[in-house]
Amino acid sequence: MTLTDPAPALGTGAGQVTDRRSARAFVDTHVVPYADAYDRVGRVPEELIERVAEAGLWAPFLPPGSGGAGMDMVTLGEVHEEVGRGCSSLRSLLTVHTMVAWTVQRWGTAAQRERWTPALGSGDVLGAFCLSEPGAGSDTSAITTTAVESGGGWVLNGVKKWTTGGQRADLFLVFARTAASIGAFLVSRDAPGVRVKPIDDMLGTRASMLAEISFDDVVLGPDALLGPSGFTAGMVLTGTLDLGRYSVAAGSLGILQACLEASSAYAAHRRVGGSALRELPLIQAKLSDMVTDARAARLLLAEAGRLKDAGDSATLMATWIAKYFASTAAVRHAAEAVQIHGANGCSPDFPVARLYRDAKVMEIIEGSNEIQRITIAGQAEREKTTCP
Amino acid sequence: MSATAKDQILAFVRERYPQAEIDASQDIFALGFVNSLFAMELVMFVEKTFELTIPNEELRIDNFRTAESMASLVAKLSADLAAA
Numbered sequence: 001m002t003l004t005d006p007a008p009a010l011g012t013g014a015g016q017v018t019d020r021r022s023a024r025a026f027v028d029t030h031v032v033p034y035a036d037a038y039d040r041v042g043r044v045p046e047e048l049i050e051r052v053a054e055a056g057l058w059a060p061f062l063p064p065g066s067g068g069a070g071m072d073m074v075t076l077g078e079v080h081e082e083v084g085r086g087c088s089s090l091r092s093l094l095t096v097h098t099m100v101a102w103t104v105q106r107w108g109t110a111a112q113r114e115r116w117t118p119a120l121g122s123g124d125v126l127g128a129f130c131l132s133e134p135g136a137g138s139d140t141s142a143i144t145t146t147a148v149e150s151g152g153g154w155v156l157n158g159v160k161k162w163t164t165g166g167q168r169a170d171l172f173l174v175f176a177r178t179a180a181s182i183g184a185f186l187v188s189r190d191a192p193g194v195r196v197k198p199i200d201d202m203l204g205t206r207a208s209m210l211a212e213i214s215f216d217d218v219v220l221g222p223d224a225l226l227g228p229s230g231f232t233a234g235m236v237l238t239g240t241l242d243l244g245r246y247s248v249a250a251g252s253l254g255i256l257q258a259c260l261e262a263s264s265a266y267a268a269h270r271r272v273g274g275s276a277l278r279e280l281p282l283i284q285a286k287l288s289d290m291v292t293d294a295r296a297a298r299l300l301l302a303e304a305g306r307l308k309d310a311g312d313s314a315t316l317m318a319t320w321i322a323k324y325f326a327s328t329a330a331v332r333h334a335a336e337a338v339q340i341h342g343a344n345g346c347s348p349d350f351p352v353a354r355l356y357r358d359a360k361v362m363e364i365i366e367g368s369n370e371i372q373r374i375t376i377a378g379q380a381e382r383e384k385t386t387c388p
Numbered sequence: 389m390s391a392t393a394k395d396q397i398l399a400f401v402r403e404r405y406p407q408a409e410i411d412a413s414q415d416i417f418a419l420g421f422v423n424s425l426f427a428m429e430l431v432m433f434v435e436k437t438f439e440l441t442i443p444n445e446e447l448r449i450d451n452f453r454t455a456e457s458m459a460s461l462v463a464k465l466s467a468d469l470a471a472a
Contacts, residue, residue: 107444228447234424235431235447242428313432316425375425381406 003037003045005030017055019075023082026055031086038207039354042200044090049168053123057083057094059101066105066113067121074305077250081301084254085261088358089207091254093126095247095366096164100127100173103184103240107227116171116186128169129244130160130187130213131237137162138371140175140182140237145215147176147183147225154225156185156193156218164365166211167198173226173240174215181233184226184240193218204357242316245323245366246304252326252362253297255355259330259337260290262352266341277340286336293333297326317379324372327362334359393438394459400433401455412455427452434458440465 017023030051038044052058061076062068071079076098084091101120104112119125136142145158156176163172172187172194187194199210227236264287267278277283300322307315334356338345345352363369398412405421416422422430430452435441442465451461 109444228444235428238424238428311432311436313429313436316429316432382403 003034003041003047005034005047005051015055016069017057017060017079018069018071020078020082023057023079024085026051026057027082027086031083031090035087035089036348036351036354038087038089040206040348042206043167043209044087044093044207048090049093049123049126052090052094058097058123058126059117059121061098062101062105062117062121066117067119068117072305073246073308074302077246077301077305080247080250081254081257081298084251085258086254087207088251088255088355088361089205089209091247091251092205092208093165093168095244095251096129096169097123097127098247099129099240099244100171102243103173103226103236104186106239107184107236109223112186112223112226120171125170126165126168127171127173128163128165129240130163130166130172130174131241132162133159134161134212138368143175143177143182145174145176147178147185147220149179150219153222154185154220156187156215156220158215160213160215162199163211163213164205164208166196166213167209172213174213175237178233182237183233184236185220185224186226187215187218187220187224191218191220202361204354204359204361206357238316241366242319246301246308246319248362248366249297249301249304249319249323249326252323252330252359253294253301255330255359255362256290256294256297256326256333259333259352259355259359260287260294262350262355263287263290263337263340266344266350283340286333286340290333290336293325293329297322297329300325317376320367320372320375321379323366324369324376327359328369330359330362393462394455396437397434397458397462398455400430400437404429410455412459415453417449417453422452430458434462438462438466440469 017026030048056069059067060069060071064070080091080094083094101117104116104120120127131140133143133145145160147154147156156174158176160174170189172189174185174187175182176185193216195214197212199212202210227233267283268276270277304315304318304322307318337352338356341350341352344350394412401410401416404426431442446461451457
């Protein structure tokens with residue numbers, strides 16, 4: 001087992017990830033060979049974090065003048081799919097960083113954008129998203145972390161749990177209850193009163209460096225509040241989660257594609273009763289369903305991305321649907337990928353055991369599948385009126 | 389401009405809640421239709437349809453209570469844009 005990538009460092013401007021093809025090449029070279037090792041040690045190494053930065057992958061959707069490359073959302077989804085194909089833990093870090101960077105760009109004041117987006121774009125500052133608490137997950141209305149106005153600024157108190165990348169992040173986007181509603185706050189890791197406690201040995205995405213973050217009388221300036229207050233404060237959370245959900249949908253599709261590629265390769269070489277495993281009709285049935293669902297998930301994701309690029313509000317529901325479909329398909333096909341591999345699939349010698357564990361996480365994060373189904377059901381009546 | 393905007397906004401709200409009878413002067417908050425998801429959809433719809441960006445300071449509840457108030461906001465922001 002090794003975490004060391006022997007490939008030489010990328011030169012400035014060289015090896016930039018600009019599309020699916022370059023993302024696939026990056027992932028095949030720098031991620032796929034090491035993903036199982038990351039999973040076993042429970043962390044993504046600094047060398048990879050730096051390589052991701054060199055490739056311009058942390059926030060390529062930011063404008064060129066703000067540390068990004070102006071990448072469109074359809075392409076971003078394709079890039080996150082490729083990263084998810086290689087390593088869901090790395091994709092998880094990308095997801096939460098994307099959420100923070102996008103939120104600052106979308107809702108930040110000019111001063112907030114100027115202060116944070118260049119460093120978020122370059123990866124010099126890594127972001128993490130702090131919403132869930134010990135007593136509040138998908139039920140965001142139950143959060144108890146508070147931000148109280150004081151001396152022209154804010155005082156933050158509470159505990160956030162399951163914070164992806166929390167062990168490593170430099171900047172936390174914290175959602176807290178204010179007198180008026182739920183507000184979003186930018187909190188530096190080094191602010192007095194911030195404590196980070198690693199969470200290890202999770203079922204899946206084991207290298208995503210989860211943490212519990214405590215905020216004890218953390219004093220924040222007025223510029224820590226991000227976005228509008230009042231009734232629209234909830235939109236910051238809605239928009240942030242929407243993009244996170246889009247990335248998780250892409251990552252789920254990546255898992256599904258990885259299951260397909262691993263199963264196809266295994267079935268081509270593994271022999272049973274004198275013939276290749278892939279000759280067996282029941283194995284063909286599993287592979288055909290993987291191919292079909294991967295294509296369907298990719299179409300749903302591309303549609304959600306196209307609507308995002310167009311600024312169309314229909315992207316919100318399209319993203320719910322893409323994430324629901326892709327995550328459930330990933331779980332279903334990861335189980336079949338293990339089945340195809342037999343005992344080998346239960347061993348550390350093949351990636352499908354990791355894919356199986358990672359897939360289950362996708363049904364829970366960024367809105368559990370139960371919440372997703374309730375939300376999608378609300379579309380039912382509209383669906384009838386909008387169909388041609 | 390504002391009459392067209394009002395009709396377009398009202399049509400969007402009615403499409404979202406086809407079971408409800410809503411007119412342009414009714415408070416959609418008082419009717420209980422607005423959650424954070426719909427608020428986001430509304431803002432995105434207004435920004436895309438009328439090709440403008442709603443600044444944070446205009447994201448106030450009174451600007452979004454009715455189709456009429458949203459149309460007034462569109463008219464104001466469009467005028468600001470034209471004057472810029």
